[in-house]
Amino acid sequence: MLVGGTDMTKVTVALPTLNEALSLGTIESLWTADIYALAAGVVLVPAAVVADRYGRKRIYLLGLGVAIVSAILAGLAPTGAVLIAARVGQGIGSALLIAGTVAIIRVTFPGLQLRALAYGVWTAGFSTGSALGPLLGGGLVDFAQWQWVFWINVPILLVCLILIAAWMILPESTNPDPPRLDGLSAVLSAVAVGVPIAGLKGLAQPGIPTWLALTGIGVGAVAGVLFAVRQIHLPRPFLDVRLFADRLLAVSAVVIAVTLGVFNGTLYLLTLRYQVVDGLSAVDAGIALIPLAAAMAVGGLLGPLLQRRLTQKHVIVGGLALTAVGSLVLATMPGAGQPVGMTTLGLGSGIVMAIGANAVMSTAPAERTADAGAIQESAFALGGGTGIAVLGVLAIHFGGQTPTGPSHEATYGPGTETALGIAAFFFACFAIAATPIILSTTGRRHLRAL
Secondary structure, eight states, X not given: OHHHHHHHHHXXXXXXXXXXXXXXXXXXXXXXXXXXXXXXXXXHHHHHHHHHHHOHHHHHHHHHHHHHHHHHHHHTOOSHHHHHHHHHHHHHHHHHHHHHHHXXXXXXXXXXXXXXXXXXXXXXXXXXXXXXXXXXXXHHHHHSOTTHHHHTHHHHHHIIIIISOHHHHSOOOOOSSOOOOOHHHHHHHHHHHHHHHHHHHHTTSTTSOHHHHHHHHHHHHHHHHHHHHHHHHSSSOSSOGGGGGSHHHHHHHHHHHHHHHHHHHHHHHXXXXXXXXXOOOHHHHHHHTHHHHHHHHHHHHHHHHHHTTSOHHHHHHHHXXXXXXXXXXXXXXXXXXXXXXXXXXXXXXXXXXXXXXXXXXXXXXXXXXXXXXXXXXXXXXXXXXXXXXXXXXXXXXHHOEETTEEOHHHIIIIIHHHHHHHHHHHHHHHHHHHHHHHHTOOOHHHHHHO
């Protein structure tokens, strides 16, 4: 998860160099940044099903192999298209790793308090990776070659596989009542995740009719509805959508997705603005972003500690409030207010990620661990990928077009300021609306677990 966190952010800080080396356009840059999270989101549900049936440890080890090979190919990419394809492979490897890890944690730590701490450490690992990512990516770009932004993963993952001996240490487990392998469900879930994001990007791409982009968004929505209907009628669903009947689980998943979307979208835009508009080097941009990502790592560890004195619901609400305040400060107080805004946004996001993840997993029955894990991690992946896509499209739209397409300077200058302002306003509205819903959830299964 530490490596996965760096993959989210170190590539973003390297984008200006990648743009020049591979002649990436603005839309290709957007795909390079968020295709990793989106590919993970598309594959997570099928990966969780396969892990349940054939073994979580096996899927975890397979994910390590896929992630290593994809990192090698990304560094060898001669064009933007090949790089994007390799990033898809990295996302698939990440999904396989996550599908195994979520269930392994759930069956290894039976107590609620220990499990909360385990998920907090797990989330902090990802957050710490996010914190190190900008500085690591900037250092590799400035002092080595851009290829090492990807190749650095290879020795680290090999250490996990060989020296730490993951194949010996990790316990193997399966679900005694595994989901059925249903091809139609897999296709519907992939369409519901991937097509709307492609449609969103199409809205900002010259030459793609608006009606076609909107059609893509609509097709994805219809696929999502058909997927849910099919799951309800299957004897053993591919993904048990009936888990959403638990309001604490449902609202926690939504809060995770929206919060991480704001965090990742903000990180993406600030990284590029610091380099393209403010003229900072990749290393200096990474240093400037440390308060945002490091505070998220602290929040991931702070959340479980707060839960010892407060309920999950109140900790989640507190995290939402901090995230809303941080995003508003970033949008309204440029300059000196940015470190404060980044720290507050990161702290709140880390708390929401850790406690939201534990709430999703703790409210689900033990025999539905994989289903809950797929829901939780789909919220992570879709929130992160969609946040970059939405804020990126807003920045492109409000940055204006040149005869040859979107302007990098305008997109990451005035366009970014407008996009961050819109995101801050709508997230504040979301936090205000979500608070009474969260506090009114019964969390019956959670109370029985306590």
